[in-house]
Amino acid sequence: xxxxxxxxxxxxxxxxxxxxxxxxxxxxxxxxxxxxxxxxxxxxxxxxxxxxxxxxxxxxxxxxxxxxxxxxxxxxxxxxxxxxxxxxxxxxxxxxxxxxxxxxxxxxxxxxxx
Amino acid sequence: xxxxxxxxxxxxxxxxxxxxxxxxxxxxxxxxxxxxxxxxxxxxxxxxxxxxxxxxxxxxxxxxxxxxxxxxxxxxxxxxxxxxxxxxxxxxxxxxxxxxxxxxxxxxxxxxxxxx
Numbered sequence: 001x002x003x004x005x006x007x008x009x010x011x012x013x014x015x016x017x018x019x020x021x022x023x024x025x026x027x028x029x030x031x032x033x034x035x036x037x038x039x040x041x042x043x044x045x046x047x048x049x050x051x052x053x054x055x056x057x058x059x060x061x062x063x064x065x066x067x068x069x070x071x072x073x074x075x076x077x078x079x080x081x082x083x084x085x086x087x088x089x090x091x092x093x094x095x096x097x098x099x100x101x102x103x104x105x106x107x108x109x110x111x112x113x114x
Numbered sequence: 115x116x117x118x119x120x121x122x123x124x125x126x127x128x129x130x131x132x133x134x135x136x137x138x139x140x141x142x143x144x145x146x147x148x149x150x151x152x153x154x155x156x157x158x159x160x161x162x163x164x165x166x167x168x169x170x171x172x173x174x175x176x177x178x179x180x181x182x183x184x185x186x187x188x189x190x191x192x193x194x195x196x197x198x199x200x201x202x203x204x205x206x207x208x209x210x211x212x213x214x215x216x217x218x219x220x221x222x223x224x225x226x227x228x229x230x
Contacts, residue, residue, distance in 0.1 A: 002158075031216075033217065033218075035218075042220060042221075042222050042223070043205060043220040043223075044220070045217040045218060045219070048216075048217060056216075056217060058217060088157060090159060092159075094216070097216060098216065099146075099147060099209050099210060099211045099212075099216040100147075100211075101216070102161065102164075103216075103218065105158065105159035105160075107156075107157065107158055108157055108158075110157075
């Protein structure tokens with residue numbers, strides 16, 4: 001158990017819908033990362049937050065957005081869902097923003113878009 | 115942009131034997147970190163081993179060791195005395211040591227089967 005929690009574990013929805021994935025980092029971690037793992041794209045970085053501020057953006061679609069709240073939990077919002085958005089979405093957390101800090105991964109949320 | 119390549123989609127090893135998984139990467143940076151992550155059927159991402167590019171000594175964690183060749187941009191993982199529990203997807207990953215955007219860039223993974 002990494003100490004990072006993600007809810008829900010599984011999510012099944014229809015095309016065109018909007019969903020919210022939630023992540024709680026390890027106690028004391030200020031940095032949160034979101035990654036997407038799909039058959040087409042592999043494992044890719046979406047976005048990073050540190051202490052409530054966006055720090056870096058990767059291959060995140062405009063239909064996707066994220067935020068980190070004052071209690072440091074983060075939410076990833078996916079809207080106008082398409083079949084290709086079906087994937088495993090991981091959240092990871094680390095103490096700070098330094099590359100030296102290890103990233104701890106949550107168990108992931110499996111999103112299925114029908 | 116950095117890229118990570120794993121050219122072996124699947125590998126197989128017998129229990130108690132040794133196997134080596136290959137990884138190459140491309141970067142213009144001189145300071146960075148390299149990682150091997152294990153993803154078992156549970157889908158949890160587990161850090162296996164980490165290497166700092168400025169360290170010449172290869173990292174070792176129990177039965178896991180790496181062969182880091184900086185000039186060749188190669189970073190292979192050796193698993194000794196393979197166990198059934200080692201069966202999983204293994205991902206090689208790169209992380210820049212500069213700046214504060216410390217994302218991980220992953221390879222496409224190698225599926226390791228362990229047979230009796």
